[in-house]
Amino acid sequence: MHVDHIIRRDVGGDDLQNLQLLCGHCNSTKGSDTMNDLWKRLIKGGVLSKEIAKILKKKWNQIHLEK
Numbered sequence: 300m301h302v303d304h305i306i307r308r309d310v311g312g313d314d315l316q317n318l319q320l321l322c323g324h325c326n327s328t329k330g331s332d333t334m335n336d337l338w339k340r341l342i343k344g345g346v347l348s349k350e351i352a353k354i355l356k357k358k359w360n361q362i363h364l365e366k
């Protein structure tokens with residue numbers, strides 16, 4: 300498992316709330332993308348349908364953005 304900065308550190312993601320746990324594969328897939336860019340890329344690449352991405356994005360936001 301890797302500790303990922305949800306928002307890249309060089310654009311202000313230096314807060315502890317900005318950390319998430321990802322497996323190595325997910326982290327390398329995410330790269331330096333924002334999560335929004337990652338969702339778009341996964342849809343564009345055919346990994347996720349828009350419908351599935353919408354559901355997963357909502358769950359992700361509930362875990363990471365709602366305090």
Ligand SMILES: [Zn+2]
Binds near residue numbers: 321322324
């Ligand atoms: Zn993973």
